[in-house]
Amino acid sequence: MNYQVIVPAAGSGKRMGAGMNKQFIELNEIPVIIHTLKVFESHQLCTGIILVINEQEREIFNGLITAYQLSKVVALVSGGVERQMSVYNGLLAVKGSEYVLVHDGARPFITHSQINNLLNEAIISGAATLAVPVKDTIKRVKNNQVVDTIERESVWSIQTPQAFLISNIIQAHKLAIEGNYLGTDDASLLERIGKPVKIVMGDYRNIKLTTPEDLLVAKAFIESASFQED
Ligand SMILES: Nc1ccn([C@@H]2O[C@H](COP(=O)(O)OP(=O)(O)OP(=O)(O)O)[C@@H](O)[C@H]2O)c(=O)n1
C-alpha cells in the first residue's frame, strides 16, 4: 500500500533547550531531521513527504533537502502554534493518497520494518499507532499526593508514526477544531469521535528527542550500532 507521510518539524524545542530547533542538532554529523527523512525517502511504499516547518526556517530546510538529495519531499508547509495545527496544515497538502502517516521529525530511529508493521495493521483497521508497553509503575497524582496506581498492563507509551485513512483523519481534525479540542497526538482526535485506533508493537529505540538526556541515549544508539536501518 502506498502512502504519503506528514513530518511535523515546526516546533521550537523548548524542552531541549539547545537554543535552536532540535531538528538541526547533529547526530553523527547529520541533522536529526535528515536521519528521519532518509528513512521515508528510502521506503519503497512512500510516495511523498510533506514536511511541516517554521516559515523562518524555510531556507535552512530547503538547503538540507537539496544537500541530501531528498527527492520525495513534495511540499514544505507552514506549521502552526501547536503540533496539532502543524499536522492539520500538512494534511491539507496530501494529494492522491488513500492513507497518510504522521511521524515526528524528532523521532530519528524509526525503521522500515516498524513502518511495514504499522501499514499492515492500518490496511486492516483504518487507523493504527506504534506504541510500547510502559516499564515503570504509573500513578495518578494530585497536589503531590498519590491518588491511585494505574494497572500497568493497560498503559502503553504512544509513538509515531501513526497511520490513518486520509478521509477519517481530516474529519477528526476538523471536528477537533470545531470542538476546541487540543490533543498531544493525532490518534486521540479519532478516539474522541469514537473511531477505533489499533496499537502496533513499536520499539523502545524509537524515542522522541525531547530533553537533553535523550541526546545521550541517541548518541549511544548510534555509537553502539545497535540501531540498524533496515
Ligand atoms: N507547533 C509545533 C510543535 C511541534 N511540532 C513538531 O512535532 C514534533 C513533536 O513535538 P515536540 O517534541 O513537542 O517538539 P517541540 O515542540 O519542538 O518541543 P517543545 O515542546 O519542547 O518546544 C516535533 O517534531 C516538532 O517539531 C510542530 O511541527 N509544530
Ligand SMILES: C[C@](O)(CO)[C@H](O)COP(=O)(O)O
Ligand atoms: C505524538 C507523540 O510523539 C506521541 O508520543 C507525542 O504525543 C507528542 O507530544 P509532545 O507534547 O509534542 O511532545
